[in-house]
Amino acid sequence: MQSSIPLLSLAIWVPIVFGFLILALGEDRHAGVVRGLSLVGAIAGFLISLALLINFVPDLATMQAVENAPWIATFKINYHLGIDGISIWFVILTAFITVIVVIAGWEVIQDRVAQYMAAFLILSGLMIGVFCALDGVLFYVFFEATLIPMYIIIGVWGGPNRVYAAFKFFLYTLLGSLLTLVAILYLYNKSGSFEILDWHKLPIPLDAQILIFFAFLFAFAVKVPMWPVHTWLPDAHVEAPTGGSIVLAAIMLKLGAYGFLRLSLPIVPDASHYLANFMITLSLIAVVYIGLVALVQKDMKKLVAYSSIAHMGFVTLGFFMFNPLAVEGAIVQMISHGFVSGAMFACIGVLYDRMHSRQIADYGGVVNTMPKFAALFMLFAMANSGLPATSGFVGEFMVILGAVQFNFWIGMLAATTLILGAAYSLWMYKRVMFGDIANDHVRELTDINAREFTMLALLALTVLFMGLYPKPFTDVMQASVTNLLAHVAMPKI
Numbered sequence: 001m002q003s004s005i006p007l008l009s010l011a012i013w014v015p016i017v018f019g020f021l022i023l024a025l026g027e028d029r030h031a032g033v034v035r036g037l038s039l040v041g042a043i044a045g046f047l048i049s050l051a052l053l054i055n056f057v058p059d060l061a062t063m064q065a066v067e068n069a070p071w072i073a074t075f076k077i078n079y080h081l082g083i084d085g086i087s088i089w090f091v092i093l094t095a096f097i098t099v100i101v102v103i104a105g106w107e108v109i110q111d112r113v114a115q116y117m118a119a120f121l122i123l124s125g126l127m128i129g130v131f132c133a134l135d136g137v138l139f140y141v142f143f144e145a146t147l148i149p150m151y152i153i154i155g156v157w158g159g160p161n162r163v164y165a166a167f168k169f170f171l172y173t174l175l176g177s178l179l180t181l182v183a184i185l186y187l188y189n190k191s192g193s194f195e196i197l198d199w200h201k202l203p204i205p206l207d208a209q210i211l212i213f214f215a216f217l218f219a220f221a222v223k224v225p226m227w228p229v230h231t232w233l234p235d236a237h238v239e240a241p242t243g244g245s246i247v248l249a250a251i252m253l254k255l256g257a258y259g260f261l262r263l264s265l266p267i268v269p270d271a272s273h274y275l276a277n278f279m280i281t282l283s284l285i286a287v288v289y290i291g292l293v294a295l296v297q298k299d300m301k302k303l304v305a306y307s308s309i310a311h312m313g314f315v316t317l318g319f320f321m322f323n324p325l326a327v328e329g330a331i332v333q334m335i336s337h338g339f340v341s342g343a344m345f346a347c348i349g350v351l352y353d354r355m356h357s358r359q360i361a362d363y364g365g366v367v368n369t370m371p372k373f374a375a376l377f378m379l380f381a382m383a384n385s386g387l388p389a390t391s392g393f394v395g396e397f398m399v400i401l402g403a404v405q406f407n408f409w410i411g412m413l414a415a416t417t418l419i420l421g422a423a424y425s426l427w428m429y430k431r432v433m434f435g436d437i438a439n440d441h442v443r444e445l446t447d448i449n450a451r452e453f454t455m456l457a458l459l460a461l462t463v464l465f466m467g468l469y470p471k472p473f474t475d476v477m478q479a480s481v482t483n484l485l486a487h488v489a490m491p492k493i
Contacts, residue, residue: 007052008065008081011091012129015045015098019121022114031113035106038117042099045124049095056088058476061483063134063197071138077194080135085480086261086331087131089473090254093338094131096462097250098124101243103455104346108242108353116157120243123149130255136184136194139262140177143219143255147173150244150252158239165232165239172232176222183215187267200266203492209271216264223256226316227286230309237305238358242349245301249308250342254334257315261331261484265319269488272320279320284413286313291420295427300351300358303428304344307384310417311337317414318399321406322488327481328474329398335473336383336391336466343380343459347373350452351432354445360428365437369445374433376448376456381429383463385422391466392421 018041022034056064063082071079083091101120126149129142147170155166188194191202204212222229233253237245265272272279287310294306311333318330350373351366352358367374383390386397396418404411437443448456466473 006067007048007055008067008083008132011045011048011052011095012081012125012132014048014125015041015095015121015128016125018042018044019118019125022118022121025114027114031110034114034117035102038102038121039099041121042095042102042124045121045128046092046095046099049092049128052083052088053092053476056083056085056476058085059479061085061479066134068134071135075137075188075194076192077137078135079138080195081132081138082134083132085477086484087258088476089331089335090131090251090258091128093254093335094124094127094251097247097338097342100342100346100455100458101246103451104246104349105241105243106451108349112156116153116241116243119149119153120247123153123247127251127255131258134196136187136196136199138194139196140181140184143180143259144174144177146252146255150248153244153247154236154240157241157244160239161235162239165235168232169236172222172229173219176219176229179215180219183212186212196262196267199263200487202267204268206270206274206493209268209492210274213264213268213271213275216259216268220256220259220264221282223259224253224312224316225256225309226282226313227290227309230286230290233309234302234305237308237345238299238301242345242352245345245349246342249304249345250338253308253312254338257312257319257330257334260316260319265488266484268492270491270493272488273322276320276322280317280410283313283317283320284410286310287317287414287417288420291417291424294424295420297424298360300348300360300428300432301345302358303360303424304341304348304384307344307421307424308337308341310421311341314396314399314414314417317410318402321402321410322485323402323406324478324481324485325405326399326402327485328477329395329400329402331395331477331481332391332398332466332470332473333395336395336463339459339462339466340380340383340390340392343456343463344384346455346459347377347380350448350456355441360431362439363432363442364435364439365433365442366445367433368437369442370447372453373448373456376460377433378429379460379463381425383467385425386418389464389467391463391470393467394470 066082133139290310297303318326383392
């Protein structure tokens with residue numbers, strides 16, 4: 001479906017143009033103007049993404065809002081964009097989280113404000129580019145380009161070990177992606193085209209499929225991150241500023257999972273079926289083992305970072321059971337995790353701004369001085385553990401249902417995450433919020449102001465809305481998921 005207004009290009013480039021505009025104004029004495037412009041840019045990006053949703057036809061499984069223009073004609077590389085029921089929610093999620101991040105850094109960031117805001121706006125545009133790209137090279141360019149702003153965000157505004165964390169993040173994710181480039185060149189050589197949709201139809205022998213699958217796996221598994229290549233994430237989260245953590249958890253981890261849906265499963269379906277048990281095993285280790293690792297963390301950010309890895313284990317588990325319920329559940333879980341983990345990091349950021357500590361032991365009795373904040377934090381901790389009527393429950397429940405249909409024992413192991421999730425989320429909540437005030441600094445805390453309340457209330461509404469009424473989310477993706485699974489079921493050897 002062609003639209004007269006290039007909405008996808010606008011969704012990608014409006015935040016990026018605003019980002020560069022802010023860089024041009026970039027002096028701290030214009031900090032107020034910079035903040036205002038950043039908010040306008042983020043809201044504009046969000047409104048464009050809503051326009052995409054309004055024009056979207058849920059019953060079509062084909063690509064919509066398509067834009068196709070030659071980019072590097074010699075090699076048949078095109079600027080080819082399009083969205084379907086799988087990618088549209090991620091575009092909206094990215095634009096929404098960008099608004100939250102701008103609000104989160106409003107007062108907290110005092111030096112290099114313009115560079116900070118610009119980095120997030122440019123990052124927002126690049127991530128939307130990943131979700132819309134239908135050309136292999138374009139996908140790769142956007143996928144890699146997201147590293148640069150994030151590297152700068154962690155390396156400049158991060159904690160004391162920020163340089164180490166930024167380097168680790170960069171090297172891990174770059175190493176993984178280089179193999180993807182080799183796979184992309186192989187597919188181009190075979191098909192004579194960089195079109196991802198052409199690759200979906202390309203017959204490939206099984207041994208080549210397995211190699212391509214592993215080439216993609218390295219890039220996407222590091223990005224998700226899957227166990228055992230997950231170690232960069234806790235380090236990056238601990239050092240990143242609050243906004244960086246929100247974006248990292250809410251969207252950047254989804255790029256890897258999205259890569260599986262757009263590239264791995266449809267391009268190499270036989271290898272995906274062949275290696276499904278291997279992927280399910282890795283996912284279950286992430287769900288169970290990382291859940292146990294989260295239980296023993298002393299640092300709040302580290303705990304939520306490990307919980308992110310466990311929740312994303314759920315996502316990859318859902319993908320490789322090839323069952324409509326599990327795959328839809330996994331996509332719902334990705335969107336929900338975007339809201340919930342973003343909100344958890346925003347809450348930890350609120351506490352950190354006041355106390356400059358992330359250690360659980362330094363808190364206790366916060367509910368006495370910050371009751372409004374404690375109520376909102378409670379909702380997010382519950383959503384993180386998968387309480388019914390919150391968004392965290394819907395995706396997990398669907399994946400567990402799909403897993404039980406697939407294999408009862410896998411379903412059983414997957415369900416342990418609900419227990420572990422409740423254990424680490426509520427244990428952290430109890431130790432931070434309840435009990436007697438042992439630390440004098442806690443006694444001096446002030447409750448959340450209007451800006452912080454707005455940010456957390458927006459996230460709370462999304463978590464509740466998605467938990468109580470998930471139908472709009474599942475209806476939009478249904479046709480695309482059914483189409484994807486029908487495609488993956490067809491052998492290509």
